[in-house]
Amino acid sequence: MHAGLILAALALGLALASSLVSLPAGRRPWLLRGVALPLFGLAGAAATAAGITALLGGDAATAVLPLGLPWLPWHLRLDALSGFFLTLIGVVTVAVGLYAPSYVRGFENGRDSLPALGGFSGLFLTGMLLVVLADDAFLFMVAWELMSLASYFLVAFHHDNAASRRAAFLYLLMAHIGGLCILLGFGVLASFGGGFDFEAMRAAPLSFGWASVAFVLAFTGFGMKAGLVPLHAWLPEAHPAAPSHISAMMSGVMLKVAVYGFIRVVFDLIGELHWQWGVAVIAIGSVSALLGVLYALMQNDLKRLLAYSSVENVGIVFLGLGLALLFQGSGHPLLATLAFVAALYHAINHALFKSLLFFGAGAILHGTHERDLDQMGGLLRVMPWTGVSFLVGCLSIAALPPFNGFASEWMTFQAALQAWHLESGVLRSLIPISAAMLALTGALGAACFVKVYGVAFLGQARSRHIRGAHRPPVGMRVGQGVLVLLCLAFGLLPTTVVGVIEAVPRQLFGQVLPQATAHGWMWLTPIAPQTASYAAPLIAFVLVLLLGLAFWLSRLGLLRRVRRCDPWDCGNAPPTPRMQYTSTAFAQPMRRVFGLLFRIEEGVETQKDGSLRYRLNVSDRAWEIFYVPIARAVELAAARIVRLQSGNVRIYLGWTLVTLLVLLWIIS
Amino acid sequence: MNATAWLLAIAQALLYVALAPLLVGWVRKVKARLQNRRGPPLLQAYRDLYKLFGKETRVAHTASPLFRAAPYVVFIATWLAAMAIPLLAVDLPTAAIADIIVVVGLLALARFFLALAGMDVGTAFGGMGASREMLIAALAEPAMLMAVFTLAMTAHSTNLSSVVDAHLAAGLVLRPSYLFALGALLLVALAETGRIPVDNPATHLELTMVHEAMILEYSGRHLALMEWAAQIKLLLYGVLIVNVFLPWGIARELLPADLGLGFAAVVVKLLLLGAVLAVGETVLAKMRLFRVPAFLNLALLLALLGLLGHVILEVGA
Amino acid sequence: MSITTLPLLQQLVLVLAAIVLFTSFVLLAQARLVSAIHAFAWQGALTAAATAVVAVAGHEPHLYFSAALTFLLKALLIPWMLHRLVARLALDRHVDLLRHPALVVMAAVALVIFSYWLVLPMVRLELAFTRNIVAISLAVVLIGLLMMVFRQQAVAQVLGFMSMENGLFLAAVSATGGMPLVVELGVAFDVLVAMVLFGVFFFQIRDSIDTLDVDRLNRLTESLEDER
Structure with a gap:
């Protein structure tokens, strides 16, 4: 049997074991943190190993399990595409395995059910791994529903909170509508292919009309799970309701499983692509990206903000996939490969930095029991480790060079800029407009994370419990540290990452990016060296070198020592924390400029005692x-x-x- | 060949740092003349920097280490962005480090730290400046990239060296798209470098300032670095505009005569552009903050028309 | 056919046509009436200039006459009449803001792309070097109509109408090298007469409903009912 499949089976077994072990955790809480979650992390490590084996190995491995229906045993298959997503799931799971044991200590004294947390976490992971490995529609749907149901129970974890229950119900409802669409899509493919295994579906001869029906169903179903606008409404309710490490799994990983499903069905099973689909995906993707970031900018609840920003990033991933569809459909496989690699690269980057940011939010929640940005401030001083790792996450998600978010967005831009190859002049003029929307999204994303970091970590504490925050324990810090290192590595070595990801388009399109490393590993040149180049290691090197030089000079005492003084107060009283710009205040100009897109209820009320009260409610249109x-x-x-x-x-x-x-x- | 090219590239990078205060001095001088003042001497900007470097640096009690690191990050990131823009010659190795999208990204990195530094001390001004700066940048960036896309689609490259090369190779072509892209880039440059009518670099009137509000707490060498970075940014946009749209004179071979000519050409072009900027700042008044979106929408519209003009009029079907 | 293969004069025509399109956008988004009239005058002048350059580049002498006529009529006479009208109606400082200017402008951009798509089959016929301008002229016509839809002020609507005429003229020049002289004179005369009639109408409208806001015209029906 194939080594990758054995490792994948090991990962599945460990995930199930982690689920089983935590059943008696109600009496013995140490079981969850001491055994179940380490097993969870080990399952992630095994999945990562399996995924990398498949990515580097080349040909696909298949297996048939003696489970399932009598005439339809479960088929498993590990190829480059599932290998990539196994790696993505695995890496984040390892970090969660390191982070969660210290995090769940906070639940041990509460009324929350530990067996439920551990048991459903394990099942959730099992479901996601099986979705990626499934090679027939039956197992796929079973695994998909397992993933949805397990995550439903995790969203409903704090079920004594009415908002959590409502979020969980909404999530369940949407997950089922989405699941129904996917099922119908498989139905179309199976009826033409004459079987429920993917091998038969690949061979199905589809007319353009029926292929489009299958595409629309798959796009709706997977898009609902991935949180594309306008089907995103459940996402900002559900993701923040779960415990923070589960939020990281949901935003960082589960959305990518939906992306996987979309790629598997559209690029692999339907196979023959049409450019019209690409236009639809590009339009929905860019609108999702823009609206996602605008809504994120308006949020004051840190975890909700991060959830909305997931809508944005999934939109960027789908923008890349749409470009790939468009280019492949109009006969440009090289450009399709570029866009596809960009989308996958952004998917794994988002998994890394979004998990890192949710870990940071979890650390704040753990140390202060606070999610409201307007209460925070000055956290960098009380929790420096979290502050630094959160900064790396912010720089990555804001798509700033030389961090990882920039590398993938840059490749997406490059793909969009190749629109001049297209025959149709209308498309040539529309694609750059979507790229401009991506630019607006990127810039607003930067604004959003300046707001988050500036309000939460800089300035002065806005309330007493923030000032007295306690630092996160070692485990949580290690979990964050792993992701920080991965974010840096993925940002600094784009050529290596692209070289590994290329295995996926090689499988799907039979095409790689031959010129990507034409000038060596330091220069990423996706199309050709004279078309575009980006040398992340050099930029980082110069930055670090000169910063180090400045630091060294000041350590040697060659620069005059700085003197501390009070901040400028205009000659009035010294500024108090309440004078600082809050999160609401920071977003005010954007709220006004983009006012059309929000439902804003704003007013000043006079209280009974004569004092005035400002009320503001910004909601989703x-x-x-x-x-x-x-x-x-x-x-x-x-x-x-x-x-x-x-x-x-x-x-x-x-x-x-x-x-x-x-x-x-x-x-x- | 390769070693000389690298040496030249480093020399060009140093030239950016050295020339930046001069452009600011020139703009101030012309502006003063237009307003019937004598104005400060041309080299005053250098003297200011020198003086600031000599002064004691004071930092607020409430500031975090990020506040002290930010001036260095801002300066280095801006400088790195400048390195990628051809000043004297095309095809220098530094131009391949970053294409125009990376340049925009590096400027965004500098802005990110600038805005964070503004929010760090915890006064109202810093937050106000940061919020406004991020808004202006968010609206300017699509227009900027759209204009750049127009150039890139003509030259089939986002490397500025290749764009300039392609432009030189094509000779004199009247392109409607370039005209609109130039207009868009000029407006974006005004907004991004904080000039009138978007921001006033000379004001310290608290409620109207944007850039100055963020660096209000800085002093001594920190302030000097921030000011210098802003000057490099102005020079960067100036060189971007003159060398991409009017590339004639720039050296295509790394020969001393060509480089000398390239230097003379770029200086003359920059002096002209600086004079135009000074005239513009004299005749225009600063806008209210909420008029700025309309201003930047105009830039976006120009960039869009440039793109459409390129597709409709220049390529044909 | 790429622009680099064209001679400079023909490139100049394209540049002028692109600027005509830009003035259409300015007209659409300009809030101040007087500035909008200026923009209209510029559009007329640019149309005339484009015609003149086509005449030089294509050696079609009768277009010189068209260019001169357009310049006199669209860049001088009609703007002057409009200025006088505005002054007499005391609308000099009138500001007519669009509700959502960004959205309207984006709609206009969409119209440009749409007209490009419409004329694509025609462009493939390889008419003349100016064929690409047909899309631009159609866009100018459509934007003029869009302006009439979104503006509330009667004078601004007249500007939209007149700029549609500019677009038609540009289309005629670019597609077929200009209309026959008789037709052109007829159209010019029509435009002039229309202008005079508009002037008379404005005074009538203002006398009867005290405003030139066309949204108020629906009052007329109500007042009729009242009389009954």
């Missing part, structure tokens, strides 16, 4: 435009249908008889 009308329609339909419910059993039986007759008639 998606609710009033999409969800409320749908909910109304459902309620209306329900009100009509309720007439059937007369209470008489015989009438119900009559309906059953009629239904049965109609069904029999249809079948005959």
